[in-house]
Amino acid sequence: MLGSGFGSLNAKELVSSIQQVFxxxxxxxxxxxxxxxxxxxxxxxxxxxxxxxxxxII
Incomplete structure (x- = not known):
């Protein structure tokens, strides 16, 4: 099995999860x-x- 898991969340849920982690x-x-x-x-x-x-460093 291979995949990122991004298909299991919609964009709003993904952004919310990222905000929670930060x-x-x-x-x-x-x-x-x-x-x-x-x-x-x-x-x-x-x-x-x-x-x-x-x-x-650029």
Whole structure:
């Protein structure tokens, strides 16, 4: 079985769910560890591990 699950919600329900997740993130002070790379170092970002999350600065 393969799929994203997007077909099980209409657009209004999907937006509402996303809003709830973001509200919980703020309420619980979720933090996503990141490491920043300048665009000039894009290859380093591609080669970096996924944790902490690599972020490209444009």
């Amino acid at each position: 509200a919980l993130a703020v309420q619980n002070k979720w933090v996503v560890p990141t490491v920043s790379f300048d665009l000039d170092h894009i290859q380093d970002a591609w080669d970096a591990p996924s944790h902490p999350r690599p972020i490209i």
